[in-house]
Amino acid sequence: MTKRGIARTFFTMCVFFCETLFFPRFSECSSTSVLLFSGCAQQRYTPNSPYESNLDSLLTSLVNSATYSSYNNFTVVGSTQQDAVSGLYQCRGDLAMPDCAACVARAVTRAGDICRGLCGGAVQLDGCFVKYDNMTFLGVEDKTVVLKKCGPSVGYNPDAMGSRDAVLAGLAAAGGNFRVGGSGGVRGMAQCTGDLSYGECQDCLAEAISRLKGDCGTADYGDMFLGKCYARYSTGGAHDESKAHGESGHGGVKTFAIIIGSLAGVAILIIFLAFMTKICGRQGK
Ligand SMILES: *[C@@H]1O[C@H](CO)[C@@H](O)[C@H](O)[C@H]1NC(C)=O
Ligand SMILES: *[C@@H]1O[C@H](CO)[C@@H](O)[C@H](O)[C@H]1NC(C)=O
Secondary structure, rough: OHHHHHHHHHHHHHHHHHHHHOOOHHHHHHHHHOOOEEEEOOOOOOOOHHHHHHHHHHHHHHHHHOOOEEEEEEEOOOOOHHEEEEEEEEEEOOOOOHHHHHHHHHHHHHHHHHHOOOEEEEEEEEEEEEEEOOOOOOOOOOOEEEEEOOOOOOOOOOHHHHHHHHHHHHHHOOOOEEEEEEEEOEEEEEEEEOOOHHHHHHHHHHHHHHHHHHHHOOOOOOEEEEEOOEEEEOOOOOHHHHHHHHHHHHHHHHHHHHHHHHHHHHHHHHHHHHHHHHHHHHHHH
């Protein structure tokens, strides 16, 4: 390898090393955009109608608003009341603003693809929820089960199940729209959309949590998404798909970066020694 080749390789290694070490959020981007569920209204709108243009401006408002707020709702009325359309988005409570905006933009794009030409749509990604329709749904509690996912059963493990139940009880009792909890390796998360009142949120989460316990039994992890709220838990087993992948992938990349970085260090040392030997050799003559 020529010196220039070595220098170029070294530079590439450095860039890679720095990026993976200092910008680990890159690996998290993908997990917030995992599609959890989607649904569409059955009624179609007429192409190029006032409804379509109202819907377009509604979706634009949702995407713009997500750059500064983790929840918002909009209603676009236009010239005639019958073409009115409403929509809301809700980001996961722990997402930073730029991630929220990116997530809502992705969700709106997905909804546009999945529900093309239809009056209403709803998309839940791992990091955010978006829904729009011309039926009234803003501020209306909705406890319909839209997604239920239970991990493999861990068998009856009283400790794990005790921690799981304690975490879920904590989530049910906590206040606020976004709730997280953890105990003995079990992590839990719950959230309502921002249009529910405190009482409606409590009621919706009580339902989600009791269904989670009843339906997922002794499962490793469980996800219960109702129309306007969700509750999730993970016992930290190997089956928490999105999280486990994100973390192990990230860890793997980091280890790889450290190895590459060390190799680069050795390479620069060799170049330096070769350089010194040359200089010393010249001086010796
Ligand atoms: C929604 O829009 C569709 C198509 O324009 C229309 O047929 C339907 O009646 C509307 N629904 C409501 C609740 O306004
Ligand atoms: C919708 O947004 C408006 C303006 O931001 C707000 O005042 C209202 O409370 C919201 N409605 C619901 C149901 O969230």
